[in-house]
Amino acid sequence: MPVMNSPYNGRQPNEFKILTELEGVPNSRSLEVYKKYGGYAALEKVLKGGMSPDDVINLVKASGLRGRGGAGFPTGMKWGFVPKAPGEKYLITNFDEGEPGTYKDRYIAELNAHMLIEGKLIGAYAIGASKSYIYLRGEFYDEIAWCEKAIKEAYDAGYLGDNVMGTGFKHHMDVYIGAGAYICGEETGLISSLEGKKGQPKLKPPFPAVKGYLNKPTIVNNVETLAAVPWIIRNGPEAYKKFGTEKSAGTKLFNISGPVVRPGCYELPLGYPLKRFIYEDCGGLIGGKKLKAVIPGGASAPVLTADEIENITMDYEAFASAGTMLGSGAVIVIPEDVSMVHVLENLMHFFKDESCGQCTPCREGTGWLLKMSRDIVNGDGVPGDAEKIADVAGKMMGRTICTFSDAAAGPARSIPQKFAHEFVEFYKTKKNAVQAHG
């Protein structure tokens, strides 16, 4: 178990509030409330306190902040990849939030989108971008409206425009609305979409930091990543590192779904015990049901059995060493009475639907995985099918343009392997075909 930098035992609920400080505050989305809680003080500190772009990058590096969109890449380091040469650069916020189980970025906008806007302004100053976008998924009608309103307020208050806070720094911001395609969450797919094209990912390198939107240097950051930046600037990197573990600094929004008593979006220090989260914070499973499995980081994360979560903590390293990932922090709880064969079929339906189709292993592989898992669910499976699924999945890894294919392969390898006995039950009888779950 990793050593926590600050013990969570005996904590007060307010101690972890970096992103969720405005939780429960009346009229939390207004600029006025945001300012009352220290809003835009970080921007002022950066622009008027004599911080250079490199000072900002170094401070964010020192905080240990890692990308909250899934990959966990160190944010300050990523900003540092942008060439220093003059010219157009862009900062794009990834607000596509399409990974099943994930509903954290929208929670930030529901509390107050200015957190994101201020973080973006600071990031934009650090990389030298005079234009930024918030790319939101099209189904987020409320969230789009909240972001648009906050951007307008920021313009009216002089935080956006040709002369931000009278400092000569120029920054413009706009929203861009997607139209229903999970793959637009992948950063190069997102950039294609923003260019008005199909949201198909592109081969890396070149990385967007060098050649992105309109072939200009572009940083794509998740909402939660950027929203943490103002607090880090205000309070300093050491204060941020007090939360979390050595390699997973800070707090993270954990969004839990599945049949738990208190679902929701919880801000917790990284390194928090998963079991404690499910049973104490979220109240355990509805009706006291037994836990069968947990998908710890959104639909793309390999599944963990109830035994495997016994002592695991929620941080990048602990999940990686258990063969899975922290991903978006989406904890999906699966109770004892749900068949894992059905879970596999549901997940494969998602991946088959959302593959953008440009790589053969992904396009064909997701089709096969869905067909094979569906056949088993329908009672047409024969012994050896589970192994075949894992085998097909193995061939989809590491050979495609983006990591979507690997993500689809994750559950398709882990479920048949860890729950082989459930597949055997399905081979025996056709009666499962008519037996609905739950």
Place this chain on the structure above:
Amino acid sequence: METKVMASFFSSALNEKIKSFIGRYETKRSSILPVLHAVQDENDWISQEAVQALESEHGLSVVDVNEVLSFYTMYRKNPPKPYRLEVCGSISCWLHGADKTIAAAKAHIAEGEKNGNPVPFECHKVECLGVCGYAPVALVNKDRHLNVTPELAIKLISEYSKKELPAAAKKCASDLAARSAHQ
């Protein structure tokens, strides 16, 4: 008939919106997604006539527009029913019985059809809507609903059915009527 040939395919308000989107981003091409959203908001769907008109009246290439139209699932390429109940069937919602919600809604719609008492609804299963903790999640057009049990789905269908039809649905119906009169 002369004036009819000259008239724009789009309303003047929509033309203004399209123009503002075309000037809003670094390239004209980036305006395609927002323009298609705007067309759909007014007409309820995006016909090939609309796509042609975007080229002839606004200079957006038919090829580029159709590339976008076919890739993204939110764009409706056929005239829809006035209300779309879109229920998330992805993992978290499925764990909370989304399949049952979808089945109940579809059965309810089919029953109305059979009894000669049709509801102005269609129901689709969609992938994750990004509010997974309050499953099953569903949209009725642009309104989000949480914890949509089979009972709630049927209640929503009845409630919306009693309301005045949305403007886009009315426009869609009158466009279709005009088109079939023309043929």
